[in-house]
Amino acid sequence: MEPTVLGVIAVALIVGAAVLGRRTGVASVLILLVVGIAIGYLPGFPPIDIPPEWILAGVLPLLLYSSSVNVAFTDFRRNFRAIAGLSVTLVVVTSVAVGFLLYLLMPGLGLAAAIALGAVISPTDAVAATSIAKRLGLPSRLVAVLEGESLVNDASALVLLRSAVAATAGAVSLWEVAGDFVYASALGVGIGLVVGFVTVWIRARISEPVVTTTISFAIPFVAFVPAEHFGASGVIAVVAAGLVTGHRGASRFAANQRISDHTNWATVQFILEHAVFLLMGLELHALIEDVSGEEGGVPFALLLGLILTALVVVIRFLFVFLQMAYLRRSERRLVERGDLHRDSFRDRVEAAPAETERQIRRKSGVLRRLRKHEADSDFYRSEGLEWRESFVISWAGMRGVVTLAAAQSLPPSIPFRSTLILVAFIVAIVTLLGMGGTLPAVIRKTRISGGGEEARQAETHELLDAVNRAAVAVLDDPEQTVIDGVPADPAVLAGLRRRYQRAAAVELAEDSASEIDAISQMRILDERMRQTARAELLDARALGSYSSEAISAVQRVLDIEESRFDAL
Incomplete structure (x- = not known):
């Protein structure tokens, strides 16, 4: 069948799944995943094998940028500790725990290769989770935490995967891994900030919508490619550039630019997200064919995938409940201390003389910071992460496209490579269909509400x-x-x-x-x-x-x- 015809069919399936998802309440990406699996087993359908570089270097930057450019910087700042814990600490803990268990079950694999698979299945994909959360009207803070986690944890997992793969070829110390992570993260943030500020400055001076839209589509790769070239995290660079663009674009761009950007990136995100989940389903048949000839075959891979799925789910529940309990106590102390001292401090500031222009400006800045702290306190007081939110965040730990693409990027020298790829796919599909499919019921049972549409x-x-x-x-x-x-x-x-x-x-x-x-x-x-x-x-x-x-x-x-x- 001609590629053009396949493309038209894919677009028709994406649109049909979106319409069906709205009518049934099921996330459209889950519908496409099932449809893809079914189509892959049709007689005569050719095997699908997408090079992982297409996803990691072609699709992922676009998806991350389209998400990060719409993330409110204030939400990201207020939830930074929750996001950092889920996207960095949890990724490391999950990767190491999965690696040690896999090493015990498959001694011939090697510890470094086992941790590499742990890094592959550690990042979550919030596409299905956030689409369900927004449709059911969950609190905005919970949605922001899930979105922020999915933006950053891909970078953590890919940097850890790179270090683990390097360790399979030679000795790499723990300090080298930690140093590589810090270097990749810091340089990635730096490159992303530079790209974000420079491109906003350029686009603010261009009035032609076609030209500024073209620049907008190039930004993810302008940030990703140099970062990867210098050994930094291209994913973090893209996220940083997107956050800067979204934050500064509100005041620097013309209205028609913002409208055009919103429409264009919403379209790109919609098509790519759905197309990737459809491809995931189409690839299952070919993966099973590859594993059938290896030791243990498909039954062993299925059993191993279910065991690792249970492990990552248990780790996520334990980590999320412990972290959220700590954050609740910390935020309550912060609010109490702020309420205790803020009024008296404001009275002193307002009573302070301000005669010169510099004194007036300084006094105004202090009062403005006080208002900002008050708004933060009101936010933490009204949108605390209680046990219900912790349960939903834990249940929303679905794996997705990054897991499958990262698994396929494992080098051919790693033993049992096809089995490991299928294991990663099983973890992704079980969490997507099992946890993603039941997430609406979990949300209804926990009775979480964002206050309602009114x-x-x-x-x-x-x-x-x-x-x-x-x-x-x-x-x-x-x-x-x-x-x-x-x-x-x-x-x-x-x-x-x-x-x-x-x-x-x-x-x-x-x-x-x-x-x-x-x-x-x-x-x-x-x-x-x-x-x-x-x-x-x-x-x-x-x-x-x-x-x-x-x-x-x-x-x-x-x-x-x-x-x-x-x-x-």
Whole structure:
């Protein structure tokens, strides 16, 4: 069959799975995984063998960038300790534990190769988990932790895999492994930050949407390739570049750029995520054929896969509950200490004299930091990670595309390579179908709720009202409503005031002195109002006084209105 026909069929399956998933409540990627397995066993269907480099160096950077560019930096900062524990410490613990067990079960494999497989099956894939979590309205903090873990743990696992594979060819000390991890992580962050800041600076100065979109698609590889060339983690570089772009793009890019980026990357992410899960299913038949000729065959690989699945699940549950218990105590102490000292400190700051410009600026900065700490305290107080959240995070430890691609990257010199690849695939498919398929039921049983759709809409409307009030305040300032020394037309002020009260349309009085002058005044004043509204939104985002969902929703409202008004 022609590749073009296969591509069309794949797209049709992806769209069909997405529609079926919305109607049935089952994650569409799980539907495609099952469909892929079924198609792979059809008579006459050719074996599928995708080179792992295509996934690790071609698809993974795009997926990570599309996810990280939409992650709220405030959410990442507030959940950093939880994310770091899950994506670094848990990956190392899981890799070593799996390696030692595998070494005991298969002595001829070697400890380094066994730990390499442990690194392969240690990272989680949050695609199915987060899609279910968002659809069922889970708390935004829980979704942020799962997304953050999936962004960073791929880097930890791949760096550990690289060190373990190197150890199979010669002696590598524990200090060398630790040093390589620190070097790869630090340099990856540095390269990603540089790429993020430079590309944002360049794109902010380009007005052509086609050109800036082209640059956007190149950013993941601009970060990934140099990082890998210098021995750093390309995955971490991509994530860092995405976080910088998402954070700074809100204030540096034009509205039409942000709208275009959101649509383009959502499309890329949708197609690649679903295509990869379909490919995972298609490859199963060929993997089983390869293992059939090895010692132990498929039954041994299946048994080993189930044993390792049980091990990684138990380790994850133990680690998550211990870590979340520690974080709960730590956050409660932080909130209590903050509540105890914050009011008295604020009183002292407000009472302090501020006569010079430098003193006024310094006092304003201290008060702003206090507001930020208050918002953090409110966040930890209202969205603590209790046992229910810990249980859902533990259950959401599905393995996915990185596990399979990393397994296929194992060198041919490793003994039982085909068996190990099939074992990794079994761990991935059992966790995806078993835990991913039952995750909605687990969420319902734990009775976790993010407050409901009405609460989210109320918060969004509250933020939108605050933004609109800041914009309308421009019209109440006589200095702001004077253009070239001439006061603005009252009809223009009235029309803009109605517009920012969400009126259906802006109407100018027919008896205005000059229609051209009125339109020009409206455009200038509207620009001032939009700048004020956006500054108010960015201030709310920096302080973290509203959820990332409300910030994103209001950002889209402002972007759409700005783009529409600019076009008119």
